[in-house]
Amino acid sequence: MHFNIVTLFPEFFSGPLDCGLIAKARGSGLLSFSFHNPRDAARDMRRTVDGRPYGGGPGMIMLPGPLGETLRGLGFSPRGGAVPGPLLLLKAGGSPFGQAKAAALAENATRTREPLTLVCGRYEGIDARIEELFPTEAVSVGDFVLNGGEAAALCLIEAVSRLLPGFMGHEHSVKEESFASGKAGGLLEYPQYARPEVFEGLAVPEILLSGDHAGIALWRRQASLLATRQVRPELAAAAPLAPEDRAFLRAVARPSAGRNLYCALVHYPVLDKEENSGAASLTNLDIHDIARTSCTYGLGGFYALTPLEDQRELLREILRYWISGPGARSNPDRARALASVREGRSIEDAAADVARRTGTVPLLVATSARAEHCGLPVMSFPELAGKLETMPLLLLFGTGHGLAPRALEACAAVAPPLRSFGAYNHLSVRCAAAVIFDRILND
Ligand SMILES: C[S@@+](CC[C@H](N)C(=O)[O-])C[C@H]1O[C@@H](n2cnc3c(N)ncnc32)[C@H](O)[C@@H]1O
Structure with missing residues (x-):
């Protein structure tokens, strides 16, 4: 899968994209990245990429000229022309980015080989006409404001990459994780434990040591249900629960x-x-x-x-x-x-x-x-x-x-x-x- 990253700070990405599974996937050719700096498309001597907002207000806004030029260079045409692949704009005010969107982007890349283009904003954001002209989808990684879209783009890159076939090595692990659709039903993950069996006086739940696979699967399902109801009740309410899940939740009284x-x-x-x-x-x-x-x-x-x-x-x-x-x-x-x-x-x-x-x-x-x-x-x-x-x-x-x-x-x-x-x-x-x-x- 190829990511085009439009950013004023390409250097932001060295480090995060050079270690762990991402580095391995780059090595094997599963992932590739290219960086496109709007400053390179600025026409004036000082290579200006920002300007004061019309109407006044604090801070600067990313100019549409250099950014539009960069997108054209990547094959996007304004006003409904060519679209080489999905074009996402990282924006605090965008629609929430979640696991379902990550899965859809990974699936699209696997099926079509289209690159995914991520536009990172800086300053107080991007001139609004870019969203009008190009087929962008604005996404937010949370209800907080970052200095720039680069950290948000990294979140998105990791979330999408780990859903690509071959990225994790053991495919079933992503299917059981928090928010995963399918059997896990969008619930939060159950608690996990590793050595030692007793740590600071706290023992691992006995069932996990029993070798009883059906019992372990049931314990994990129920732990997922309880964690989701406690922390994210809206996810529990939306999850496609089986009758036995519902019976379990009914039986476990909630703290009132x-x-x-x-x-x-x-x-x-x-x-x-x-x-x-x-x-x-x-x-x-x-x-x-x-x-x-x-x-x-x-x-x-x-x-x-x-x-x-x-x-x-x-x-x-x-x-x-x-x-x-x-x-x-x-x-x-x-x-x-x-x-x-x-x-x-x-x-x-x-x-x-x-x-x-x-x-x-x-x-x-x-x-x-x-x-x-x-x-x-x-x-x-x-x-x-x-x-x-x-x-x-x-x-x-x-x-x-x-x-x-x-x-x-x-x-x-x-x-x-x-x-x-x-x-x-x-x-x-x-x-x-x-x-x-x-x-x-x-x-
Ligand atoms: C300082 S922020 C601009 C915030 C903007 N003035 C506002 O109030 O929404 C600069 C850039 O960081 C990125 N950014 C900030 N928070 C983000 C978030 N929660 N999700 C995605 N991108 C974010 C966007 O690309 C944005 O253009």
């Missing part, structure tokens, strides 16, 4: 990230249609559904709050029916969820109960469809999740037309509003609670 999250359904003080502050009536549906969602997401507790004695009596009646009455007999699961509902008069009651149970005063966080107008700092969902690691959080959900100013005054922050896709934005409080739990706990 939600145990520090509490919620309260506030019936007073809330706003009515005319924006007057008052008390709203309790609704059976909200109690049921928030209790079920709280249980499912492993919340520390759910408080139903109202200062009105007749409303609290109604709550008790509902709970009795479902926890120990006819409802429990026909629907024991519901009984379990409703048994977790705690009755309270006020927000202060709920906060005091959380403090008593956890030993820490909870952070009170409001929820509102108009969060920006609450006069409270908006805390993002990841920030709220981060808080949960060190302190309990009590999320307040308002009934009626939302929490009244007096309820908001008690809060330290407000969660971001759930935005609608159009003009209609009227979620029921139980639906909003479910979405917000999921956004915070991010399953």
Whole structure:
């Protein structure tokens, strides 16, 4: 496979491309590289390759002239003409480069023998017209900014090269690695061990010493599943899992990230249609559904709050029916969820109960469809999740037309509003609670 590398610093690559498996592959002819410096295509005496950005701003931009000339020299024509092979632009703002893209590039090179051209930016980046004129694909190697595209190009070169047939020597090893598609299913790799059997008092898992190949394969699969769910839950969710994988994950209880999250359904003080502050009536549906969602997401507790004695009596009646009455007999699961509902008069009651149970005063966080107008700092969902690691959080959900100013005054922050896709934005409080739990706990 041949790589054309367009760079202002060809010397950057000596060293990384001269050792290990890459050097071996160069020696055997499997890999080859050529370097193309836009400075060689600059026309002026000083061989200028950069200029100030139009519109102002810090730093310099790589000029399109010398770079375009370099690409022409490699056989690329502007505006949809000749394309000798894939043309990738390393760019912090490009689409994320991953294993699937590496595999597609290695497969293309093996099948077509086309070279892969990598363009390394420098300064504050490249004049945007290069991307318009040439068939480039901008890729990023991560959400961080490097000094130049060279280090990113090296990542890409290694990721693609090791997928070329003959590069690794033992082909199966790349098939079992992290992110590999196929049997591994895009999961992270299982932990690996080598000599000695015991290191600093830590022994290698016994199954790996047993010679039981089926047992070892099962242990590795399960370790991969657990590592992926722990570190990259989005990969686990997207992986094509077998029924036995799913059964395994279900059987291994997750540490409950939600145990520090509490919620309260506030019936007073809330706003009515005319924006007057008052008390709203309790609704059976909200109690049921928030209790079920709280249980499912492993919340520390759910408080139903109202200062009105007749409303609290109604709550008790509902709970009795479902926890120990006819409802429990026909629907024991519901009984379990409703048994977790705690009755309270006020927000202060709920906060005091959380403090008593956890030993820490909870952070009170409001929820509102108009969060920006609450006069409270908006805390993002990841920030709220981060808080949960060190302190309990009590999320307040308002009934009626939302929490009244007096309820908001008690809060330290407000969660971001759930935005609608159009003009209609009227979620029921139980639906909003479910979405917000999921956004915070991010399953
Ligand atoms: C200092 S950076 C320019 C950053 C640019 N001003 C921005 O804010 O996105 C210079 C060059 O480094 C390369 N680069 C920086 N970070 C990268 C990343 N995460 N992935 C790929 N290339 C990157 C690009 O080629 C870029 O043109």
